[in-house]
Amino acid sequence: MERITLAHGDGGELAHQLIQQLFVAHFHHDAFVKFDAALLSIEKGKLAITTDSFVVKPLFFPGGNIGKLAVVGTVNDLAVSGAIPKAITCGFILEEGFPISDLKRIVQSMAEEAQKIGVAIVAGDTKVVERGAADGIYINTTGIGIVEEPLVPSFQEGDSVIISGSVGDHGITIFAARGELGLMTNLTSDCAALSPMISQATKASKQIRIMRDPTRGGLATALVEICEDFQLTIELSEDAIPIKREVEGACDLLGFDPLYLANEGKVIFIVAKEDEQKVLQAIRSREEGKEAAVIGTVRATEKGQLLLRTPLGTTRRLYRLTGLLLPRIC
Amino acid sequence: MPELLTPQMNKTVSQLLLKEVVRLSKQFQHKFNRLPAFMEVCGSHTMALARTGVKKALQNDIRLISGPGCPVCVTDQSIIDAMISLTDGENRIICTFGDMMRVPGSDGTLMQAKTEGNDIRVVYSPVDAVRVAEQHPEKEVIFLGIGFETTIPILAAAIKEAEEKRILNFSMWMSTKLVEPILRYLLDYDDLALDGFLLPGHVSMVMGRKHFEFLAEEYRLPAVISGFEAVDLLSSLRQLLLLALAERPLVMNNYQNVVTEDGNTHAKHWMNHYFSLCDEAWRGIGSIPNSGMDIRKEYEQWDAKKKFSVLAKRPRKTKCRCGEIIRGLIEPPECALFAKACTPLHPVGPCMVSSEGSCAAYFQYMREE
Numbered sequence: 001m002e003r004i005t006l007a008h009g010d011g012g013e014l015a016h017q018l019i020q021q022l023f024v025a026h027f028h029h030d031a032f033v034k035f036d037a038a039l040l041s042i043e044k045g046k047l048a049i050t051t052d053s054f055v056v057k058p059l060f061f062p063g064g065n066i067g068k069l070a071v072v073g074t075v076n077d078l079a080v081s082g083a084i085p086k087a088i089t090c091g092f093i094l095e096e097g098f099p100i101s102d103l104k105r106i107v108q109s110m111a112e113e114a115q116k117i118g119v120a121i122v123a124g125d126t127k128v129v130e131r132g133a134a135d136g137i138y139i140n141t142t143g144i145g146i147v148e149e150p151l152v153p154s155f156q157e158g159d160s161v162i163i164s165g166s167v168g169d170h171g172i173t174i175f176a177a178r179g180e181l182g183l184m185t186n187l188t189s190d191c192a193a194l195s196p197m198i199s200q201a202t203k204a205s206k207q208i209r210i211m212r213d214p215t216r217g218g219l220a221t222a223l224v225e226i227c228e229d230f231q232l233t234i235e236l237s238e239d240a241i242p243i244k245r246e247v248e249g250a251c252d253l254l255g256f257d258p259l260y261l262a263n264e265g266k267v268i269f270i271v272a273k274e275d276e277q278k279v280l281q282a283i284r285s286r287e288e289g290k291e292a293a294v295i296g297t298v299r300a301t302e303k304g305q306l307l308l309r310t311p312l313g314t315t316r317r318l319y320r321l322t323g324l325l326l327p328r329i330c
Numbered sequence: 331m332p333e334l335l336t337p338q339m340n341k342t343v344s345q346l347l348l349k350e351v352v353r354l355s356k357q358f359q360h361k362f363n364r365l366p367a368f369m370e371v372c373g374s375h376t377m378a379l380a381r382t383g384v385k386k387a388l389q390n391d392i393r394l395i396s397g398p399g400c401p402v403c404v405t406d407q408s409i410i411d412a413m414i415s416l417t418d419g420e421n422r423i424i425c426t427f428g429d430m431m432r433v434p435g436s437d438g439t440l441m442q443a444k445t446e447g448n449d450i451r452v453v454y455s456p457v458d459a460v461r462v463a464e465q466h467p468e469k470e471v472i473f474l475g476i477g478f479e480t481t482i483p484i485l486a487a488a489i490k491e492a493e494e495k496r497i498l499n500f501s502m503w504m505s506t507k508l509v510e511p512i513l514r515y516l517l518d519y520d521d522l523a524l525d526g527f528l529l530p531g532h533v534s535m536v537m538g539r540k541h542f543e544f545l546a547e548e549y550r551l552p553a554v555i556s557g558f559e560a561v562d563l564l565s566s567l568r569q570l571l572l573l574a575l576a577e578r579p580l581v582m583n584n585y586q587n588v589v590t591e592d593g594n595t596h597a598k599h600w601m602n603h604y605f606s607l608c609d610e611a612w613r614g615i616g617s618i619p620n621s622g623m624d625i626r627k628e629y630e631q632w633d634a635k636k637k638f639s640v641l642a643k644r645p646r647k648t649k650c651r652c653g654e655i656i657r658g659l660i661e662p663p664e665c666a667l668f669a670k671a672c673t674p675l676h677p678v679g680p681c682m683v684s685s686e687g688s689c690a691a692y693f694q695y696m697r698e699e
Contacts, residue, residue, distance in 0.1 A: 239337050239338075239340075239341055252558070254454075255377075255685035255686075257381075310382055310383035310560070311337075311340065311341040311344055311345070311382075311560065312344055312345060312348055312382065312383045312384065312387050312560060313345065313348075313383075313387070314383030314386045314387045315383075316380075316383060316386065316695050316696065317697065317698060319694070319697075322673070322674040322675055322694075
């Protein structure tokens with residue numbers, strides 16, 4: 001089996017071959033490829049820039065792999081900020097001995113995903129570290145997008161909170177894929193690019209106040225942050241939150257709370273009540289948004305608290321995630 | 331039962347049950363001139379009562395007292411310290427349930443020991459620790475065996491596997507606890523004034539309904555074995571109230587799709603095959619005779635206490651009141667450290683760390699500020 005050696009990262013002949021045969025062959029390139037930096041022309045609007053590193057374990061899991069995740073993770077951060085993703089860069093840290101065939105699969109799915117979304121992978125870097133100094137492969141991606149119409153976070157009492165689908169799928173999938181559970185599930189990660197669904201939603205309503213993708217820390221942590229950032233009191237209805245039976249079962253077994261599990265293909269929308277159904281329909285028109293649901297309401301524009309109404313009619317306050325033992329989920 | 335209900339039916343049924351429980355509680359108060367007081371023995375029930383909102387919905391109707399049902403919380407500090415100091419030795423892999431990682435020892439936690447480079451692994455079953463031993467014949471693999479009757483058969487399964495495969499670099503440092511002796515202790519020595527017990531679903535699955543008949547026969551108290559959903563909890567509380575009102579001490583099984591009269595005889599057989607009764611030290615109580623199980627002499631090659639020695643340390647004194655909390659004597663907010671010096675990120679005692687701990691349940695699900 002062909003494997004990564006330290007020479008693949010030394011900037012010499014082997015490094016050149018890897019770049020030409022793998023990265024340049026799969027990723028975007030044009031006349032400017034001869035410069036040390038990618039040159040992009042921008043149209044009107046504001047630039048949005050975000051960066052993220054990916055260390056997920058295992059590298060391949062049902063519904064995706066570290067490469068797909070590295071593209072969609074960064075693209076999603078742009079999309080929920082109201083930006084149209086344009087270009088991304090990627091940095092690879094490879095462990096000596098990493099199978100080149102695995103690297104190929106990863107690079108191919110990055111290229112496929114980028115093409116689907118219409119974003120160009122314009123620059124990259126590869127470093128190789130000695131065996132044992134990293135765990136296979138780590139990827140960093142930086143994304144650039146353009147914001148033409150920035151979201152206006154002017155909230156009102158009665159605004160609706162929408163989630164684009166079931167929560168916790170990614171967290172449990174990764175956990176089960178590590179094989180530490182001895183648990184078989186048919187779950188797949190929800191890992192997906194959100195920009196197409198978001199562009200449908202923003203077309204349907206000009207009254208979307210904010211969007212967030214609830215990744216690490218899950219739905220609850222993302223909403224606690226929104227509540228604190230904008231001094232909102234949001235009340236969720238526990239029985240309205242879509243959770244797959246399998247996720248619920250695994251959570252019961254492991255003592256996890258699905259509201260705190262990572263997602264990689266979900267968006268929280270806060271939208272004016274009058275546009276709630278329009279946005280819901282727009283999201284549901286996409287495969288990845290079929291299970292979208294209204295899960296709560298902005299109760300007040302003060303205090304900064306996230307509340308959960310249980311089916312019994314009592315409420316309890318939700319806080320940030322504290323100390324869950326789930327490292328390397330993305 | 332709940333999985334047969336649609337979410338909407340579930341909601342309707344639990345709301346109806348809640349009304350009924352409140353109505354019965356009023357009758358009880360009228361008859362006895364005080365609030366009914368029930369203890370939930372199991373840590374998962376403590377969590378479920380808080381998470382589902384049942385405890386809050388009934389705060390003016392039932393005194394729900396959390397009992398000694400969280401395995402990490404009831405473990406005496408000296409045992410926690412001994413387990414953590416096992417990491418000091420060379421050439422060892424320590425395997426543990428996740429709950430133990432952040433439990434504060436007198437000298438740091440397993441998590442800190444891991445950060446310092448010790449090989450400490452979280453496993454979900456002790457049988458996985460046997461696999462680790464199989465993969466690393468050059469190392470000694472030690473599993474930290476904490477738990478109640480729910481866990482003890484799985485610990486037995488691990489030793490069975492090690493015995494069958496002749497894996498001798500695996501051993502277990504056991505500190506298991508039994509429910510019956512601690513309930514007897516609380517009823518005999520503590521000033522609890524209970525009207526009944528909500529009995530643990532999972533322990534009963536292993537031990538069977540009959541195992542708990544001593545509560546009715548010797549202590550004249552009703553008890554109901556319960557599941558873990560809001561509907562289960564409420565219908566069990568309803569049964570408890572009916573029994574308490576009628577002054578009928580009976581042990582009822584309200585978790586019938588899981589719990590039988592005699593429990594899992596197979597599991598009980600293997601528990602007794604590898605383990606025998608031993609005295610165990612309980613947090614805040616001290617040693618209770620025959621309140622736990624440890625490895626029989628015939629199988630001592632898998633007994634970490636026989637293979638390794640640890641230096642006994644004097645546990646560091648803190649103001650933590652976990653010892654009183656597990657006995658149901660105080661509620662978490664009555665501890666001066668609660669949510670101030672003691673939080674899930676900086677826990678002082680195990681009740682704040684464990685996913686079954688009363689303080690963790692209170693902190694996560696019942697705090698208002």
